[in-house]
Amino acid sequence: MSLKVMSIGTVKQLTGLTERQIRYYEDRQLVFPERSSGGSRKFSFEDVELLKEIHRKLRDGFHTFELRKSMVKERSARDRREGGRRV
């Protein structure tokens, strides 16, 4: 599910990360939550998986700017694969 429906507290539980970490990864452009009208972040299940992946990569010594580069590649590759199916 790519629907952005979870607030940061839920994501925190599902990933085991702290709010600080989650917000920082967003700041570094690694995840892109939506915002509620009031400004609170909304994440999808895909985001949850992504966040866990990011944390694993960082644990393995990568840096956020490196992850951003590889993720841009994956993103465009996926977009190419999936074609123009926009939701």
Next chain:
Amino acid sequence: MSLKVMSIGTVKQLTGLTERQIRYYEDRQLVFPERSSGGSRKFSFEDVELLKEIHRKLRDGFHTFELRKSMVKERSARDRREGGRRV
């Protein structure tokens, strides 16, 4: 997904119902959200579908106590089908 991850504000948007309606359906034992440590309700995508179904039934003239009875039947039928796979 039966994971209870959405707070009532998200459910409100996804179903088009008011918080009052959602809370009332819970009060009438038609949906069973979980609770966060702080007491806020957490719903699943299945709950969202269920809530929409409930509202349709009410619109068609059913009453909550009737829905509860039929839902208990469906629930036990499903449980029988799905066997003991507990999450």
Next chain:
DNA sequence: CGTGTAAGGAATTCTGACACG
């Protein structure tokens, strides 16, 4: 660089109640 934390404010959600029909 990636993360922790205290600070103050704003948005979110909660319950119990009164109202209508």
Next chain:
DNA sequence: CGTGTAAGGAATTCTGACACG
């Protein structure tokens, strides 16, 4: 019966900053 609403409080989330290494 099913839903609206105003009330007051508690939990949740937000941002910007200082800190460390």
